[in-house]
Amino acid sequence: MKTSIVRPTQYRSGEITNQSRRGFSSYAKALIVSVFSGLMLTVASVSVQADPELPQYSGKARLGTQTCGGSTCHGAAKPWANSAVLQNEFVTWSTDDPHSGAYDALSSDRGKRIAKNLGIEDARQEEACLDCHTDNVPKELRSKNFDVADGVGCESCHGGAVEWLGLHVSGFGQREDYLNAGIYPTEDPKARAKLCLSCHLSDPRKSITHRIMGAGHPRLAFELDTFTANQPAHYRIDADYKQRKQQSSGVKVWAVGQAMAAQITVEALMDKNRNSAGIFPELFYFDCYACHHSMEEPRWQKRESVNIGPGVPRLNDSNLVMLRVLANAVDESMSARLLEQTRALHESSSKGQEATLRALADLSTTVDALVETFASTEFDVTAMWKIYDSLVAEGLKGEFIDLITAEQATMAIGSVLAAIEMTGADADLNGYNEALLKAYAAIDNSKTYTPAKYTAALQSLAAARQ
Ligand code: HEC
Ligand code: HEC
Ligand code: HEC
Ligand code: HEC
Structure with a gap:
């Protein structure tokens, strides 16, 4: 079932085009029918x-x-x-x-x-x-x-x-x-x-x-x-x-998808067969834009969860960042552990392979547990709004300044809004589309992306909630 929340209609690295889905009113009718039949039939x-x-x-x-x-x-x-x-x-x-x-x-x-x-x-x-x-x-x-x-x-x-x-x-x-x-x-x-x-x-x-x-x-x-x-x-x-x-709700699909993507990444990094060619580890699992950007305008900024200085390639931790926000809605201690372990992984990159493997092993246990947690969690509307608020708040704290994380966060916000709309609990979410489109526009092109533009979009997403 389609919702009125905008989703990118095409997603190609750095080229994203958006299109508004069909209007809300025709959607609302379909929704009423499906919500009721859902209540009667889910047991089967x-x-x-x-x-x-x-x-x-x-x-x-x-x-x-x-x-x-x-x-x-x-x-x-x-x-x-x-x-x-x-x-x-x-x-x-x-x-x-x-x-x-x-x-x-x-x-x-x-x-x-x-x-x-x-x-x-x-x-x-x-x-x-x-x-x-x-x-x-x-x-x-x-x-x-x-x-x-x-x-x-x-x-x-x-x-x-x-x-x-x-x-x-x-x-x-x-x-x-x-x-x-x-x-x-x-x-x-x-x-x-x-x-x-x-x-x-x-x-x-x-x-x-x-x-x-x-x-x-x-x-x-x-x-x-x-x-x-x-x-x-x-x-x-x-x-x-x-x-x-x-x-399953879209939030559950998103959550399980994030946890399993993190799991696949962690497993790939622990796999010696995929990481022993030459002096570099397999760069596929790193943040591409940590290396690929112009030097004309320095863009390095500190992030709470990345306690390594400038000049060190960063792993692509976008799924881990999303997982932390999600874990926060289910189990705050899990979220704190994830933050600590992500920081340890980033730090380990300048401490040698043994330290990295140790950090990955710890992270792996947490991520595996989260896959199971999310697969058995039903997110209600209150939980979904809590996740929305944490996403926006983490973003405004500067956690999403890297383009790949901003990209994941934007898709996540779209996913959460669409899932909320599906529940039928909040009648009209069309007001969020403008702010969401602003977020998509900010990440549309890696050459013109700036954290400032993305922060402005996050401010609009926060304001839409008022
Ligand atoms: C066997 C490999 C394979 C599997 C499994 C697969 N995909 Fe794909 N998918 C591709 C390839 C390859 C393309 C690019 C096709 C092209 O553009 O020529 C693609 C393209 C897409 C696109 C279009 C992306 C764009 O740029 O607009 C979407 C959306 C998509 N896949 C979703 C899914 C979903 C959802 C699933 C799981 C249900 C899935 N895919 C499973 C290989 C796969
Ligand atoms: C791990 C799976 C995987 C492997 C291996 C892979 N591709 Fe792809 N490829 C994809 C997916 C997924 C997409 C779509 C990306 C998207 O749009 O999100 C894609 C997109 C492409 C596109 C762009 C398609 C379009 O419509 O613009 C080309 C061309 C391509 N692949 C060629 C190759 C070639 C050549 C190889 C072998 C050297 C290869 N791929 C190996 C998964 C893979
Ligand atoms: C990239 C993965 C992908 C491809 C390719 C794909 N499907 Fe599906 N299909 C899905 C997903 C995901 C669903 C929705 C989840 C579900 O119902 O299992 C689905 C659902 C279905 C359903 C279930 C509808 C229902 O009411 O139970 C049918 C029938 C179906 N697909 C037939 C096809 C046929 C025929 C083709 C080839 C012409 C095809 N699919 C190609 C992923 C795919
Ligand atoms: C640790 C730094 C680093 C990371 C991270 C990194 N790359 Fe690279 N990349 C390089 C280097 C070094 C080269 C080779 C230099 C060259 O050919 O200009 C290169 C070359 C490339 C090229 C060819 C450039 C050209 O001019 O044709 C592409 C495309 C590319 N990388 C894409 C990616 C993608 C996509 C990712 C993320 C999945 C990524 N890179 C992650 C360092 C990195």
């Missing part, structure tokens, strides 16, 4: 397996996107009136969803340039690129209808259909039966975070490095709830959906 939803294997590595054979996209299956031109699901998922995916063009991107001008700079003849033949730009399963799992050129298709996210298609077509299966037959639980926040982050951040089995960035790959900026809202929706969360599947 099915909880899912704790830690399912990613579709790419689950060993289930692929039938191919075309198989899902038949005109009597998910390839209808328009949504069906009386079907549980929309039935036009294929059309939405193939015409509006960038995932259907992910393979073609490898032979675009940019794709070719990246390949050339890396000494790769054709990126479409390169495992390192295919792992994220298509459904790169072993050859023996590809049926004759499977086409690698389909890019990130249905089975990349929903799992190889070989075992669940029969059940599916028969119309007999319950949700549990599907999950047992290998369908991936995309509705579960943890499972979804694991899936999306495996391509939008990293996965130990895939290769994404500063070397690939240096060759011209766009910087990966990801926030689970915002990107969920931005992926053109090929599903509808209605009464029927709620009966079949668990549902």
